[in-house]
Amino acid sequence: MEFKSCFDIIGPIMVGPSSSHTAGVVSIGNFIYELLGGPPGYASITLYDSFSETHSGHGTDKALVGGMLGMRTNDSNIKSAVEFANKQGLNFDIQLQDYCPYFSHPNTVKVEAERHEYKIIAGGVSLGGGLSKIFLLNEKIVDIPISANDNVSTLVQSYTSYVKRQTSLGGSYED
Amino acid sequence: MKIESMKELLQRCEEKGKTISEVMLDMEVENSGKTRETLIDKMTARLQQMKNTIELGIQDKSSSPSGISGGDAVRVDEYVKKETILSGNYIGDAMRFSIATSESNAKMGIIVATPTAGAAGVLPGILFSLHKNDNTPFETLVEGLFTASALGYVIANRSFISGAAGGCQAEVGSATAMAAGAIVELKGGSPEQAVHAAAIALKSLLGLVCDPVAGLVEVPCIKRNVMGTSIAFSAADLSLAGVKSRIPCDEVIKAMYDIGSEMPRTLKETALGGLAATETGQQVKERMYKKKGGF
Ligand code: SF4
Numbered sequence: 001m002e003f004k005s006c007f008d009i010i011g012p013i014m015v016g017p018s019s020s021h022t023a024g025v026v027s028i029g030n031f032i033y034e035l036l037g038g039p040p041g042y043a044s045i046t047l048y049d050s051f052s053e054t055h056s057g058h059g060t061d062k063a064l065v066g067g068m069l070g071m072r073t074n075d076s077n078i079k080s081a082v083e084f085a086n087k088q089g090l091n092f093d094i095q096l097q098d099y100c101p102y103f104s105h106p107n108t109v110k111v112e113a114e115r116h117e118y119k120i121i122a123g124g125v126s127l128g129g130g131l132s133k134i135f136l137l138n139e140k141i142v143d144i145p146i147s148a149n150d151n152v153s154t155l156v157q158s159y160t161s162y163v164k165r166q167t168s169l170g171g172s173y174e175d
Numbered sequence: 176m177k178i179e180s181m182k183e184l185l186q187r188c189e190e191k192g193k194t195i196s197e198v199m200l201d202m203e204v205e206n207s208g209k210t211r212e213t214l215i216d217k218m219t220a221r222l223q224q225m226k227n228t229i230e231l232g233i234q235d236k237s238s239s240p241s242g243i244s245g246g247d248a249v250r251v252d253e254y255v256k257k258e259t260i261l262s263g264n265y266i267g268d269a270m271r272f273s274i275a276t277s278e279s280n281a282k283m284g285i286i287v288a289t290p291t292a293g294a295a296g297v298l299p300g301i302l303f304s305l306h307k308n309d310n311t312p313f314e315t316l317v318e319g320l321f322t323a324s325a326l327g328y329v330i331a332n333r334s335f336i337s338g339a340a341g342g343c344q345a346e347v348g349s350a351t352a353m354a355a356g357a358i359v360e361l362k363g364g365s366p367e368q369a370v371h372a373a374a375i376a377l378k379s380l381l382g383l384v385c386d387p388v389a390g391l392v393e394v395p396c397i398k399r400n401v402m403g404t405s406i407a408f409s410a411a412d413l414s415l416a417g418v419k420s421r422i423p424c425d426e427v428i429k430a431m432y433d434i435g436s437e438m439p440r441t442l443k444e445t446a447l448g449g450l451a452a453t454e455t456g457q458q459v460k461e462r463m464y465k466k467k468g469g470f
Pocket of ligand 1: 293294337338339342343344346347384385386387391392393394395396397399444
């Protein structure tokens with residue numbers, strides 16, 4: 001019995017078009033935002049497999065960036081996340097790769113994000129129905145499920161030790 | 176507490192003398208520890224969001240980022256308002272509300288997944304059609320959402336509700352079954368009739384593959400949502416007339432599971448077969464590739 005509640009069937013309230021390619025990805029971005037205590041100044045994004053093929057049509061990139069700006073799955077601004085990123089000083093680049101070396105699933109992403117002198121590498125998978133999971137933090141394989149209804153800011157509390165402080169700064173940050 | 180089959184759901188309704196909607200709400204109260212009021216409020220927020228989505232979508236002429244959908248909601252809306260439409264008022268209104276919702280979904284609008292984003296147009300379509308044509312009040316429509324969720328809950332746990340797992344029969348098929356049952360209960364039919372309607376609706380969509388062009392939730396998804404609403408109304412009508420599904424609903428769900436399990440990978444959201452593999456479908460995909468990252 002995977003589905004436990006009527007709200008698993010009617011819900012979540014989410015940005016379209018795809019619960020797996022869009023909504024679930026917002027949560028992954030949001031995890032990074034909460035973990036760093038705000039939007040990163042720079043993020044290097046790698047989209048794998050199915051994400052790399054259809055990300056533009058599903059807005060996977062916008063969903064991830066929106067999440068990293070603190071937007072939630074039901075935020076209508078996700079559509080314009082790239083413009084918001086420019087305004088808020090979040091610079092990002094996107095690489096596309098065929099297969100994710102860390103986790104076998106078509107809907108996977110890896111992000112290296114920096115905020116001021118802090119840095120985190122996070123890998124996430126979107127499992128469908130708005131459900132996702134963080135499977136990688138820095139070099140470590142983890143298993144942190146996130147649903148669209150979760151309070152992500154509470155969820156990240158147990159993982160703040162993963163955030164690394166960089167001694168020498170590589171980039172400049174505007175925030 | 177959990178309900179594992181339609182049979183069990185109906186037994187529960189009979190024992191308590193309650194509707195499917197009430198049984199679902201009771202179960203949710205028990206499982207979540209929250210009050211009825213809180214849960215009803217939460218469901219009402221979802222209904223309200225459906226309404227907002229329709230209102231935005233029905234006047235939005237823009238096309239989706241891919242350019243392969245958009246603008247039809249306005250067309251259907253104008254047609255339904257002007258003409259005496261062949262399908263009648265209930266289906267006509269459901270068509271325009273569902274297309275407005277599904278087009279919004281394609282344009283990254285906010286929707287309520289019912290049970291998924293791809294099938295998000297069916298339930299709002301039938302609910303707001305009942306609202307318009309019967310003056311069904313909001314509180315009653317919320318009850319309809321609880322009915323639909325109970326049916327979807329049983330289907331989801333016995334089979335699947337996503338195109339990637341079981342084809343479109345699992346997605347639009349499940350949504351249509353949920354809608355058919357909800358219509359019956361909102362129209363005063365018995366729990367048994369609601370379950371028959373769900374079975375009849377699901378049977379008519381068995382075998383439907385998931386073949387979205389370029390992997391996008393647009394073609395054929397949007398129109399399949401619209402068609403789902405008319406199947407839901409027809410199935411509800413049959414059931415309210417006293418027609419029964421000869422195959423019990425639980426067995427229909429099992430058949431859906433078996434068919435979905437046997438369905439080849441090319442027809443389960445991979446965009447490798449069916450309509451996605453047509454000449455035009457392939458051209459759209461190539462265009463997307465060229466634009467990759469450039470939207
Ligand atoms: S074709 Fe596939 S993606 Fe489209 S609505 Fe059906 S199940 Fe969903």
